[in-house]
Amino acid sequence: MLVALPTLPDRPLLVALVALLWLALVLYGASAGWWLVETLVLSWGWRADRAERWGLDEVQVRILTVDAEAVVQGTVDALPEAVTDVHVIAERDVDVDGAVVDVVPDSFDCTATNKGRALEWARRNVDCDREYVLYLDEDTLVTELTGLPDADVVQFTEKPIYTGSRLTYLCEVFRIGYQFEQFGFHRLRYPLYAWGGGVAIRHGLEQSITWDARTITEDTNFVWRAADERSISYRLVDARFRNQAPPSVWAMLKQRRRWISGTMRDDAALPLRYRPLAFTRVVAWALSPLVPLLVVGAYAFPGSAATLDSYVALSTALLGILVLYTLAGLVAYRKHPLLWPVFLLATPVGVVLHALGAMWGLVRPVDTFEVTEKVAPATIERVNAGLEEGAIADHDGSERLIRGSPEAFEWTVFDD
Structure with missing residues (x-):
């Protein structure tokens, strides 16, 4: 004998679950909608011709490291010959050819901690008579650098290198696709984030704003504080500097945890009108693995998730946007079209892994900086x-x- 299950409204637990899934759908839908606005509307006016005004003789390069000597040597060797003012800011003494090594003394004290402390020490103690300071991570390989456009903050795009983990590489392709929104940041008073592994800052601006702030996402924090104090100009250069994908899933999870923890803590630096957007993005990132579940649930239990027939279409569309992020990453990486189906089919795996660290940081934020492992x-x-x-x-x-x-x-x- 068949027994009819009670309808969804008679089951409070399922009603609450459906409400939660709908909330996740709305939050992720808002984040995805904003991404489309940034990439399709706000990116209008981005100029691919870079309009270089400042030559490399007006650029001082500073490479931040603890003591990764072999990794830093590769970064220094990749610099154009026209770059002659190169400093390695290290926590311990290292031997690097082609650069001046400046060691941050243990006795130095300031409000900033970890990497921010090293940045602040260098700002105070490393002489600079150039217009710009170009900051690179220890593993950043510079590509196509011949000069800089005239802007207070010049952000270079990135393209992580495969270092042994196919899963983390998949996640990086997905992340780089999402970063296409950066092409619209020049329209915003507050760029939503910055990548400190490839950013040039006008020296005068750096001296005025300083790095002396307690944060573990010092790059984004600096840009937000600068935008709060004055109207800064921002340019994105699509040079695709090469850096390293995390060598393991565990290293990636800790990295993502730190990123989202720092972003949540620094949200107070944003004006009120930006905070709902920042909150939506954080929650959407952490809850993005729910999107495939929404689609499965909508198709497996038609009519149970909501009374609106549009639920299936909406959840499927959101899954399609996740695939669109991967597709944008494939374009950025210039992958051969024959490889596209492999990456696109693996998108749900990349989404889940990319979000696990963010979910971890949302539940248990971290307030310390841990350098992601690099390889020579x-x-x-x-x-x-x-x-x-x-x-x-x-x-x-x-x-x-x-x-x-x-x-x-x-x-x-x-x-x-």
Whole structure:
């Protein structure tokens, strides 16, 4: 004998669950809608021709590290020869050819902590007579750098390198696709985030704003405080500097946890009109794994999730936007179209892994900075060569890789 299950309104627990899923749908829908506005509307007017005004003789490069000597050496070697003022800001003494190594003394004290403390020490103690300071992470390989446009903050786009974990690489392709919204940031008074691994800041602005603030997302925090104090000009340069994808899922989860923890803590630096947007983005990021569940639930239990027939269409559309993020990442990476189906089908896996660290940070925020593990250039070359025998087209490139040539880093099992 068949027994009819009670309808959804008679089951309070399911009603509450459906309400929660609808809330997640609305929050993620708002975040996705804003992304479409940024990429399709606000990006209008972005100029791909960079309009360089300042030459590299007006740029001082500062590379931040603890003591990753081999990694930093590859970063220094990849700099254009026209860059002559290069400083490595380190926590311990390292030997790096082609750069001045400045060690932050243990006795130095300020409000900023961890990386921010090193940035503030360098601001106070490293002489600079250039117009700009270009900050690079220890693993940032500069590409296509011939000068800078005239702006207070010049942000370079990134393109993480495969370092041994296919899952973290998939997540980075997804993340870089989401970052297409940066093309609309020049329309905002407060750019929504900054990547400190490839950002040039006008020296006068840096001296005025300083890095002396308690935060673990010092790059975004600096830009927000600068925008709060004055009307800053912002330019995005689509040069795709190469940095490293986290070498393991665990390292990526801790990295994402730190990012979202710092963003939530720094939201107070935003004006009230920006805070709902920032909150929506944080929650949507952490809850993004629910989107595939919404779709499955909507199709498996038609009519149970809501009385509106549009629920299935809305949840499916949101899943489509997640795939769109991956597609944008594939365009940024210039992947061969034959590889697209593999990445697109793996999008739900990338979404879940990318969000787990954010969910962790939402539940248990962290207030300390932990450097994401990096690998030396020679290690990257061995990892990629071992994955696919035919991945290296020009075997002489292994020597160029050790010297830091960015072109050599195109040799990954996933790259063309």
